[in-house]
Amino acid sequence: MENARNFYIDGKWVAPTDGRDFDVIDPSTEEATATISLGGQADTDAAVAAARAAFPTWRLSSKAERVELMESILDVYMRRSDEMGEAISREMGAPIEMSKVQQSGTGSFHLKAFIQSLKDFEFEGSLRAGEDDTHIIHEPIGVCALITPWNWPMNQITLKVIPALATGCTMILKPSEQSPLSAILFTEIMHEAGVPAGVYNMLNGDGPGVGSQLSAHKDVDMVSFTGSTRAGRAITIAAAETIKRVSLELGGKGANIVFADADPKAVAQGIARCFNNTGQSCNAPTRMLVERSRYDEAVTQAIDAANAISVNAASETGQHIGPLVSQMQFDKVQDLIQKGIDEGANLVAGGVGRPEGLNRGFFVKPTVFADCNNDMNIMREEVFGPVLSMMAFDTEEDAIAIANDTDYGLTNYIQTSDPEKARRVARAVRSGMVDINGKGRGAGSPFGGMKQSGNGREGGKWGLDEFLEVRAIGGWPVE
Structure with a gap:
């Protein structure tokens, strides 16, 4: 150049x-x-x-x-x-x-x-x-x-x-x-x-x-x-x-609230959104909160979706995620994955180390943790990598409380087929932006957050x- x-x-x-x-x-x-x-x-x-x-x-x-x-x-x-x-x-x-x-x-x-x-x-x-x-x-x-x-x-x-x-x-x-x-x-x-x-x-x-x-x-x-x-x-x-x-x-630590009446594809779509750009987005939905009656099914769907994601060099054509940006970022994400394991989260996909066959480059395995709680580092820190943390909730009020229990307030996500519930929860979560049922915001809408976002x-x-x-x-x- x-x-x-x-x-x-x-x-x-x-x-x-x-x-x-x-x-x-x-x-x-x-x-x-x-x-x-x-x-x-x-x-x-x-x-x-x-x-x-x-x-x-x-x-x-x-x-x-x-x-x-x-x-x-x-x-x-x-x-x-x-x-x-x-x-x-x-x-x-x-x-x-x-x-x-x-x-x-x-x-x-x-x-x-x-x-x-x-x-x-x-x-x-x-x-x-x-x-x-x-x-x-x-x-x-x-x-x-x-x-x-x-x-x-x-x-x-x-x-x-x-x-x-x-x-x-x-x-x-x-x-x-x-x-x-x-x-x-x-x-x-x-x-x-x-x-x-x-x-x-x-x-x-x-x-x-x-x-x-x-x-x-x-x-x-x-x-x-x-x-x-x-x-x-x-x-x-x-x-x-x-x-x-x-x-x-x-930064951000967006919650993706999946209610029992959400679209069957909501979990897979949440994984895709979370891992896009190799998870290096401040508005990524990195916390998936799932209503308990649907939680086990959601974990299985998340495992399948994560395991289906391929990782490859940026120069290669095709649908895959690339590397993280730097050695520093790679080390940070590896450390947070290890912290999740050490804190007792249930590692159900991915984990530490590079994906098989990629021994050079800042590549990370698409990783999913289940059975998390809001005291864990992986639920509180912005990982900025392809890492999803999942947690069950019992009531709408619980979901809102968990979503708001964060230092950040950039983007939250709501998945439900009930329009009134969608409006009610969107008003209750504390974030500058909310996306409902995978629908993004129109051109020229304001982008920004609350609190430490x-x-x-x-x-x-x-x-x-x-x-x-x-x-x-x-x-x-x-x-």
Whole structure:
């Protein structure tokens, strides 16, 4: 990749001022697939200065200009969509077919949704009918640091970059150093689409380096971060000195509540959703709570579904899951599987070690634990691997209590054929999002959580609101 070692600052690809080499590892082979540069303070300062200089002009751009630019970005993105899927597959191990459809597809999905949301968005208007002399203005917050994770690179990059652009903000993107190739390609797309110099900047770096520097920088007005709850705490502390806005989308430990009257395919579908992307999704339904009268049957169905899942290299075609992203992630998941065994959970599928025939690469066996309780680590910690924990419940009230007994509150799932029960439980579980009977949420709906899952909302008009200041002006002259 031509620009692998460079940063994009003020509309140009530039060599690092304060950089050091970092190998990007192919998770399927454990070998370097590219070498990038990690930036330092001088690079961070240059990127922030470029964004700060571009803000006075870009904030005054019209909605029509921004829509036109976003449509240009979408056109270029669509032309390079397969290339994007290939980059993501190499860097973080998503199977190539899944990567081209799901991983790359999230980028165009969010671009289209934000274009429509921006067209519908009103930046100015009166407080209410009859009070036209009180005027409300939504204006861009300023320079934004956008820090994104490795697990769904284009999903998170477009959920931050595009609304920041749409609202008139300028920005610095710091992608995960473990999945930087897709961000470099995305930056080439932004350049080709004609984003004005300084409006969008990108530099690679790690969390303790560039991530911390951006979070604490006096000329950054907002930090939008997606990643671990631990890192979210550190960013919040770093940002507190300058009282900048911090938007966080953090971890999850979703409960999938399967009532006795659920669809017969609910368990198998829950396994598929849990293990998609090799379980590396913050909104994965990793706790399956099953009504006791159906529990034994559900465990058998989960065993069959897990054992039917194949594991293979990301470069191979076909329906399978790939490796975890890194040695660190592999070690963490192996440790949590062992903890589940040690704590007395009933291991009914998978377990520690690599799948048979895969002796190299960060591959994990699709794993299911039955007969868990909510005190176990595997029921409380975000595993971020292909691991499902199952537990029985007796009543609707028990199911709600177990689902809510967690530090997280991102996504919960409900499976029942009773519409009133579905509505009742959806209102009772404490999470930013709920999916009922496998039905996902529409384009432009808000993505975000409660409690230690974060405090932001991404997507649609809510995603635009994240990057706006609201001003109220009294005595506005009325024509």
